[in-house]
Amino acid sequence: KEPIFFMQEPNYFRSIVVTSGIWKEVGWGTIIYLAALAGINPELYESAEVDGAGKLKQAFSITLPSLLPTIMVLLLLRVGHVLD
Known part of the structure; x- marks a missing residue:
């Protein structure tokens, strides 16, 4: 069986770029x-x-509101990279 050259195959290009960006x-x-x-x-x-x-109530009442500023900053940074 012949090997597949993923980097040279146009069908795989988009998924390779997206996966490597996520990683x-x-x-x-x-x-x-x-x-x-x-x-x-x-x-x-x-x-x-x-x-x-309980743990679930703590996650929604303490953790999530405390992380919200960080989530918003990272979201805004990601929105700035949409056009890349």
Whole structure:
């Protein structure tokens, strides 16, 4: 069976470019999100646990609102790259 030269095949070009772009951006985005998660005050989770909030309630009431500025900044940066 003959090997397929993916980089020379026009049918595979778009998927290779999209996949490599996603792979490149996932690492950078992960670092940014982990830094934002590390910046959330642990006392917020402790007080929510004392108030009886479960993990899902903590995720929607503390984590998501705390990450929202980071999500918006990364979204705006991605929108700026739409025309690339």
